[in-house]
Amino acid sequence: MLTHRASGVINFAHAALGMYVAYAYYKLRQTGELVLPILGLPDRVKIVDAPTVFTAMSVAVALSAVLGLLVYLLVFRWLRTAPALARVVASLGLLLYFVAIVKLRFDRSAGQLPLGAILPAGSVTVSGVAVPYNRLILAAIALAVATVLAVVFKFTRFGMATRAAAENEKGALIVGHSPDKLAVVNWTVASVLAGVSVIFIASVTKQLDPLSTSLLVVPALAAVLVGGLRSFFVTSFAALTIGMLQAGLLNYSTRSTWIPSWLPRSGLNHALPFLVIVIALTVRGASLPGRHEIRESRLPFSPRPRHVVPVTVVGVGLTAAGLLTLDSQWRLAIVVSLIASLIALSSVVLTGYVGQISLAQYAFAGLAGFVTAKLTEARGIPFPWAPLIAVALTTLCGVLVGLPAARVRGLVLAVVTVGAAVAIENLAFKSEALGGLGRVQIDRPELFGLDLGFSAKGADNFRAEFGIFVLIVVACSFIAIANLRRSPTGLRWLAVRANERAAAACGINVTSMKLEAFAVSSMLAGMGGVLLAYRGSLAPESFAVFGALALLAVTYLGGIASITGALLAGVLFSGGILTHVSGGTTGGTSDTAFAVSGLALVIAAVRTPDGVVGFFRRRGAGAGMRLRARAATGDGDSSAMAGSVEAR
Amino acid sequence: MSTLLELRGVETGYHGVPVVHDLDLTVGEGEVVALLGANGAGKTTVLNTIAGLVPRTGGSLSVLGAPVSSRQRGAQRRTLDVVRRGVGYVPEDRALFYDLTAIENVRLAAARRDRAAVAAALDLFPALAPLTGRAAGLLSGGEQQMLAVARALAARPRLLMIDEMSLGLAPIIAERLLASIRKIADDTGTGILLVEQQVGAVLRVADRAYLLRRGRVVVEGRAADLRARPDLLASSYLGSG
C-alpha cells in the first residue's frame, strides 16, 4: 500500500520480495550466509558465523531496503506513466523472478529451514478459541506499525508531501517537492516492511513457501482496496478482519454441518478475499470514466490480421506433418504449445483487444477441465457433450467474474481477477465434488468410433490422433478470433479499449462489450482447459494462480494484442516447443527458465510494450518512425516475422 | 528595476505542433503584467513553458537571472529548478491536493518552519480562516482559488504566475483579490504575471499587458492605454464581424 502511495503501482511482487527476504533471513540464521538474489552474481556471501536474531534482522532490513530501492529505480520509475497493463506485467515479472530465484538458490527442502520462534509462545483463550500469544503480539505490532505510519503521514512534512505527490504530481512539482525522491524513500520503507512482516509471519505460522507466501499479496491487496488505497487504519483493520475471518471460517467449517458438503472446507477461507474485493469495488466504481480521468499512454498496438487463409493452411499443414512424423516427445511439446496458445488467445481477446486485465484465464481453463472430468466420471456423460457443457459453464463463470469489470478498470480489475482465480482454485479444484485434491482420471475421448485419446494404452507413447484433434480445435479458434478482429465486433472491442467515453458516444454499450469479451475469452480458456484435461491427468496444482501469472507473462512477451503473439506464447510456454528444443524436460517447468522469463518480462514491460511481435515489426519498419511506418509499410514488414499471421 | 523574467523569440508547443510563436515578454520587479487573449490563444502554454512543464522549441528564456534549459528530458528537474529559484505558479487547474487540508496545502509550499509566511499568505484571505482544517477538495470553487493563490504566496516567490485567477469567482471577490495582488507587488517587489479573463478588472491593476491572438502578440503596451481602447479588446474576444 505504501508502494501505491509512492508511485501508483499495485505491486503483485510485494509479498514475493518479502518472501525472498524471509528466506534470506532464516538461511542467515542457520548458516551465516547471505544468499544474493541476482543472477550472474555469486550465489552467497558469508557474513558471520552464528548471527544473532539482531544481526540477522539488521541484514534482512538492509537487504530489503536495497531490493526495494533497486526495484523502484530499475523498473517502476520508468513505468510511472505507462499503461496499467505494463505495470501489472512488470510486477508479475518480478514475482516470477523472486519465486524462481528462491527455488534455485535455496535448498529444495525449503521447509526444513529452521523457522525459529522470535516471539514468545503460550496462548490465551478468547470465547472458546485458544489464541496464541505470538499471534496477538503480531496483530499488535501490525496495528502499531499502522499507527506510526498514519501519524507520520498525517503530521510530518514528508508524509504530507507523499500524500500530495501521490495525488497530484504536478502540484508537488510546482511547490518544490520532488516526486521521485519521495517515491524512493517510500519504496524502501515499504520493502523493509514487507520483508520484516514476512519474517514474523513465517515465524508464527511456521510456513514459508515460495508460492503461497508470495500469494499473501492477494488478501493484502483486498485489504488495501477496502482501505481505498488511502487510509492506513482502515487497511490494517480490514487486513486483520480478513485474516481472522479466514481463520474463523477454517475453524468453523471443519466443525459445522450446514455448509454444503460440496464446498471445500479449506477452500472457503481463500475465496473470502475475492468476495471482499468485489464488494468493496462495485460499491465504489463508476460505469464510465470521468472527463478529467488521467489518460494513460497507449496500449500495445493491435495489428489487423492479414493473409489468414494462406497462413492457416501452411501453419496447419506444417504442424500436422510434425505431429505425424516426429517422435513422441515432440508430439507432446507441440500439443502443450497448441493448448497454451489457445489459453493465451483468451488473454489476447480480453486484455489485448478490450483492455481488461485478467489473471483468471488459467483458472477458467482449469475449471472447464475439472467440470469435464467430473461430468464424464460421475454422471457418465459421453465425450462431445461433457466438454461442451463444461465450456458453457466456464463461459457463464467468465461473465460473472466480468461483472465487476463493468465498474472498475485497470490495476484494480487485475486484483479482482487474481482474487477470482484464487477463489476458483480453492472452491472448485479443492472441492470434493470435483475430485478433491486427488488427481482426476478422465475417459478417453471418442468421436464416431474414432479414438482420440492422447496416450496409447499402457505405453508412454503419445498418439498423433489427439494432436490432430487439438490442432483442429485450435486452428478453428484462431480463425474465428482473426475474423472477429477484422469485423465490426472486433473494432468495437478495440474502440472500448481505446476510449470508453468516445465508444459510448458512438452508441456502443460499453458494459455489454466487456461482458461479451469476458464470455468469448473464458470460452476459449475453457476449451483450452478441456483439451488439457484430455491430454492426461489433472491435478489442482497444474492450474494454480502461479501458472496463470506465467501464462499472462509469456502472452505479454509474445505480444498481448495480436494473434501471432498468442501463438508465440504457446511456443514460449514452459513445457512447450521452446523448452523441448532447448533440451528442458517437456511438460515440466524449469526454475531457471522462470527466473529468466521473469526478468525478460520486466524488461519487456519497460522497453517494448508490443511484445516480441511488435519488436520485430519495429525492427522491420525502422526505429523512430513507428507510427508512420505502421501505415506506410503495410505488407512489407510481414517478411520480418516468418510465419506471421498478421501484417500491420 | 531589475528584470525577473525575460523571454526572447520563444517558440513552444505540444507534440511538435507550435502553439506560441516568436514571443518577447518581460516582467520586472514589483511589476504586474497581464497576458490577455481569447481561449486557445496560447496564454496557458506560455506559463507552462516558463514553469518548465512544457519544453520550448526555440528562443531563450531566463528566469530570475538564470537561463532555463530546453531539453526534452528532465521536465521534473527543470520545474523543480525553476520553482526553487523562487517562482510561484498557480496553474489553471489549481493542482491543489484535494485530500490534504487547506493548511497542509499551504504548509507544504512554504519553506520548512516558515510559519510567518503561512500566516501571511492566509491573512490575505479572511474567508479561508475558518476553513483551514477542511480538506481542500471540500472547499467551493472560489475558496479553492484563494487557497491556490495562498499556497503559491507561502513560498515567498519573487515571481508569481497566476492562470485565470478569477475563473469561477464572483466579480467582486475577483476584484478584491486583484487588489491584494497589486499590493503584494508594491510591498514586496514580487513580479506578477497574470493570465486573466476579466479584462476590465485586470487592466485596472496591471502595469502593462500583452494581447495574444493565435499564439502571437498582437497588442502590447501600458494597461492604461489599452483600457482606453475597449473596441480593440472586444473585437479580439467577441469577433469583429
Add this chain to the structure above:
Amino acid sequence: MSNEPLLDVSLLSVTFGGVRAVDDVSFAVGESELVGLIGPNGAGKTTCIDALSGFVPNAAGRVTFEGRDISNWPAHRRARAGIVRTFQSVELFEDLTLNENLVVAATDAKWWSPLADAVWPRRGWSDDIEWALEAVGLQGKGELFPTELAPGSSRLAALARALVRRPRLILLDEPAAGLNTYETEMLADRLRALPPLGVSVLLIDHDTSLVFGTCGTVHVLDFGRVISSGPPAVVRADPAVIEAYLGTVTEP
C-alpha cells in the same frame, strides 16, 4: 408533434459535489436548426453537453427528444436514438483507421454479432461512411490512422464519426479549437450545410465569430445560467454578455 422542438431542455441542473455547474438551464433546438451555446471559461458549456449526451447525470430537470423523456437514458442509448456528440479533445480511436472509426459508429452491436462475425467477417462497410467522409471533406483519407492526420483534419474526422449515424441532432464541443482561420471558415460552411440534410446542431465554441456567423439562435451561459438568448446581433450587443466576457471595461 411538428410544433414540438426536436430537443427540449427544461430547468436542467448538474451538480458536482455541491457546486451547481449547470443551473436551471432551459432552451430548445428545433428541427434543422443551428443553435449556439457560448460563455466564458468554466461557464458550464461542456457540462451541459455532457448532461445532454448522458455522460453526467442531471440533478434536476427534464430533457425530451422527439417528444420522449430521455433524462435517464445511458449515453449509448441516446446515441442510438439520434443524439450524437463530439469531444473537445477529439478522442478518435487511435488504433483504428479512419474508416474503422466510422464503422464502429455506423454499426450497432446485436447479441449475435460476435457469433456471426466469427464465422463470416464483415467489413461493416456502408454508404453512410462514404457520405460522412465527404460531408467533412475527408474523402479518400479513410485508410489513414488518426495520428497521421493534421490536427485540423482529425477534428473533421471526429465530426464525420458523429455524422455517420445520420443523427437527428449533433452536439459539437469546440469543433474549431486548434483550427486555423481558413479551416474555421471551411468548418462553418460544412456546419451550415447540415440542417438541410435534416441534422440539427448545437454548437459550443469559444471562437465566437464562428458561432455568431453560423447559428440562428445563440444562448450565453455564465456561472451555469443562461444570461442571454436570441439572434447573434441581439446577443452580441447585450450588456450582460459583454460584462460576462470582459468584466466592466470602462472606469467605474
